[in-house]
Amino acid sequence: MPENARFRGPARLVLAAALLVAAPSRPAFAEDAAPAPIVVRVYHTNDVHGYIMARPDKLQNDRLVGGAAALKALLDRDSSPKLVLDAGDWWQGTPEGSLTKGAAVAEVFNAIGYDAVELGNHEFDPGQAELKALIGTMTMPVLAANVYGADGKRVPWTKPAILKEVAGVKFGIFGLVTSHLDHLVLPASIAGLKIRREVDEARDQVKALRRQGADVIIAVTHVGFEAPGGPKFEGDQTIAREVEGIDLIVGGHTHTTLARPYRDPAHGTLIVQTGSYLLRVGRATLKFDPKTHRLLSADDELIELRPDRLGEDPAVKAIVARQTESIGKIFDAVIATATAEMSRGDGSLETGLGSWMADCYRSWSGAEIAFQNGAGMRVDIASGPVTLRALFNVMPYDDGMVKLRMTGAQLRDFVDRGVGARRLIQVSGMTAEFDRSKPSGERLGALTVGGAALNPAKTYTVSVQDFLLSDVDSAVEREESGVLARDVLKDCAEKQGSIAPPAPGRLKPRGS
Numbered sequence: 145m146p147e148n149a150r151f152r153g154p155a156r157l158v159l160a161a162a163l164l165v166a167a168p169s170r171p172a173f174a175e176d177a178a179p180a181p182i183v184v185r186v187y188h189t190n191d192v193h194g195y196i197m198a199r200p201d202k203l204q205n206d207r208l209v210g211g212a213a214a215l216k217a218l219l220d221r222d223s224s225p226k227l228v229l230d231a232g233d234w235w236q237g238t239p240e241g242s243l244t245k246g247a248a249v250a251e252v253f254n255a256i257g258y259d260a261v262e263l264g265n266h267e268f269d270p271g272q273a274e275l276k277a278l279i280g281t282m283t284m285p286v287l288a289a290n291v292y293g294a295d296g297k298r299v300p301w302t303k304p305a306i307l308k309e310v311a312g313v314k315f316g317i318f319g320l321v322t323s324h325l326d327h328l329v330l331p332a333s334i335a336g337l338k339i340r341r342e343v344d345e346a347r348d349q350v351k352a353l354r355r356q357g358a359d360v361i362i363a364v365t366h367v368g369f370e371a372p373g374g375p376k377f378e379g380d381q382t383i384a385r386e387v388e389g390i391d392l393i394v395g396g397h398t399h400t401t402l403a404r405p406y407r408d409p410a411h412g413t414l415i416v417q418t419g420s421y422l423l424r425v426g427r428a429t430l431k432f433d434p435k436t437h438r439l440l441s442a443d444d445e446l447i448e449l450r451p452d453r454l455g456e457d458p459a460v461k462a463i464v465a466r467q468t469e470s471i472g473k474i475f476d477a478v479i480a481t482a483t484a485e486m487s488r489g490d491g492s493l494e495t496g497l498g499s500w501m502a503d504c505y506r507s508w509s510g511a512e513i514a515f516q517n518g519a520g521m522r523v524d525i526a527s528g529p530v531t532l533r534a535l536f537n538v539m540p541y542d543d544g545m546v547k548l549r550m551t552g553a554q555l556r557d558f559v560d561r562g563v564g565a566r567r568l569i570q571v572s573g574m575t576a577e578f579d580r581s582k583p584s585g586e587r588l589g590a591l592t593v594g595g596a597a598l599n600p601a602k603t604y605t606v607s608v609q610d611f612l613l614s615d616v617d618s619a620v621e622r623e624e625s626g627v628l629a630r631d632v633l634k635d636c637a638e639k640q641g642s643i644a645p646p647a648p649g650r651l652k653p654r655g656s
Contacts (some may be wrong), residue, residue, distance in 0.1 A: 179434050180623050182245045182311050186362070186428040189215070190231035190396030191264070191420035194241020194540070196252045196464050198451050210423045212252045212464060213456035214449040214637065219256065220457060223312035223651065228257060229301050231417070232264025232321065232366030237522060237540045239471045239533060245270055246278045248467040255460050260306055262319035262364040263288040264396060265328040276301045286367040287319025290345035294336040305349055307356050313437050316358030318349040320365045322397055324377070331614060342367055342378060343386050344451035347608065350389040360391045360430065369406070369417055380415045384408035384624055391439055392416070392428060405444040411548030416444040470608075475533035479635035482530050483644045487523040488538075491567030492580065493653070496645020497521055497538070498570025503646060505629070506572040506638035508606035509547050512593060513555070513574050517543075517612055518567030520629075530637060539630040543609040549621040551595075552600040558616060560587050563651070571650050574598075579654040585647055589654050 146508040198211035219228065235241030235249040246267070253261065261284055267275055279286045279301055289304035298304055305318035322328070323339040341367070350361055363383065370379040380395045385408055393415045402418035405428075408415070418426045432475050489495035498516045508513035523537045550558065562569030563578040564587055577589030591598040613622070637643055 149510070154494050157394065158285050181431040181440055182313060182437070183224060184313060184315075184430050184432070185226040186311050186392065186394070186426075186430060187219060187221065188231065188394040188426040188428065189226045189229075189422060190292065190366075190394070190418055190419065191233045191399050192235070192249065192422045193233055193237030193266075193420060193472055194235045194249060195423075196240060196249055196423040197468055198449075205218055208451050210421065210449050211451065211456070211601070212256060212422065213259060213458075213461035214451045214454045215422065216256050216457035216460040217451075217455040218447065218449070219452075227259045227308070227310060227315065227317075227354045227362075229317070229362070229364050229394050230258055230261040231364050231394050233266045233396060234261070234264065236266035236269055237421075237537065239475045239540075240467050240535050242536075242542075243471065243583060244467070246331045247281065250278055250281050251463055252460060253464055254281075258284045259308065260285045260287055260317055260319070260364065261293070262286075262366050262396070263302065263321045264366040265322055265325055265357035268325065268329045268333045270333070272335075272337075280411065287317070288321050289318045289349050290320050290323070290340040290342060292338045292340060298336075299337070303569065305353055307353065307358060307378070308492050313432050313592075314357055314359045315362060316350075316353030316356065316360070317362045317364060318346075318353065320345060320363060320367055322367050326614075328526060330611060342383055345580075345625075346387040346390065350387060354389065355604075356455075359432070360439050361389055362392045362394060363390050364394045367395065369395055369400040369402070369415065370466045371398070380417075381406065381408065383540055384413035385410055387411075389486065392430070392442060394426075395429075402444075402448070403446055414442045414444060418446060441624050450541045451555060472533075475536060476531050478529045478531055480513075480530040480640060481642050482525050482527050483642050486525040486643070486645050488524055491518055493568065494648055495521075496648075497525060497571060499572065499646045499650060500643060501539070501633060502572035504633055505545065505607045508627075508632045508636065509545065509605075509625075510607040511547060511570050511573070511607040513604055514561065514572040514607040515609075515612065516570040516572075517609055518562075518565055518569050520609065520611065520625070521570075525643075530643065532634060535633050535637060536630060539633060541611070541627045541629075543611045543629045544624045545627050545629055545632060546608055546610050546613060547623045547625065548606040548608060548616065550606050550616075552598045552602050552604065554620055555593075555604055555606070556591060556598060556600065557585075557592065560585060562612075563587050575652065576652050577652045 196212045198208040201207045201209040236248035240248045283324040285303045288302040308315045320342045370381045380393050390413045395417040399420040400417045402417045420524040424446045430442050431440045486497040488497045501516040502514045526590050574593045
């Protein structure tokens, strides 16, 4: 036997062990590691209401907040795969939005590069012809799956849904507008339209998009978030609970700031909403299995749009500047001074702003009584100089003033409905005891007009906005004025010079 023969076996084992220790990990280990997920970000806005410009922060007047140019700058800084969506009410609310009938906001949305936008109720305000013309200028799909014509078919000027591939993942995106349009828009503006129940339409859209191969389903809704203790309606939580298969609901309509997203406990659907007025943008981060495209996780965060931190996109900033320049010369003029803050409140009580507005209508018309729609007051008036823009932002709608002749019985019925509305009707020339928890017809206690008890048989003169006429008995005599409510407020503020909230005591909760 050779001298080294007895060592050959053990030596080979030692060498093999040494090689195992020294050698790098086998390629098989890398192949076994889980591949990184696909990440897609969904940026979302809602209830922009014409606020395309940056403006002074209420807490720090020397710093700007909000605006489309900051949003575009943020989007351009993020090179990851993404979608950009909006959940409706694009333009009604500022001179720039309202006086251009949305054209200014449409131009900005085109420049930002939204992937899809949903109709809000205020898009219908000027009527269907104006809405169709506006949609024709927009470069992204405008969604509204549950809007049907009198023939039972979906209207041809919107899309029910789209299928869009991002980073290899197929996104099925459909839109819903609130089925309560008949309570939010003048009847003439939605004549011939039928709005299908949101839950029923959502079920059909989920099935259709899954059949088309959608890996993930997003509902963009102008329906609303159901707040605890608030009005009862079928909102985003109801949709998430009753419709299986929706991964993300991008919501709007109720101006709810969801600092943390809501997750449906049954189906895991994530509900997000940013508040309003383009002060912030939401960013939902979705992670997918790279092989199966199954959704692994979803979360959302709100990002404050601060130009000092994010910068401003020059092209979008130039569009905004062009749209605001000519309007600003007129609307930024000071027309009065508010000696105290005039608030619109939370909608459950009499407010200083509402009482002042109703007083202006009554003084202008010479009527015995005047009303202000509680939901028609969009912002508060701060103490100090009051510009025409400030008044416009309070009342941006083209609501015309109407003078009515109503019996006391008709008036009582009208006020009963008004105190039961989502936001309490505001009054001038009368007092009313009320209980919002009671059913219709039982909400009112004592009513007085001009200090005397309401007489059911007597006829009274009333000044009101035409928006509220759908709640008025058809037998009521009415006279159209051709004058806008906001023009009445302008003249009122200019004549008074100094404006202040009137003394309270007109609307009295029963039992208080």
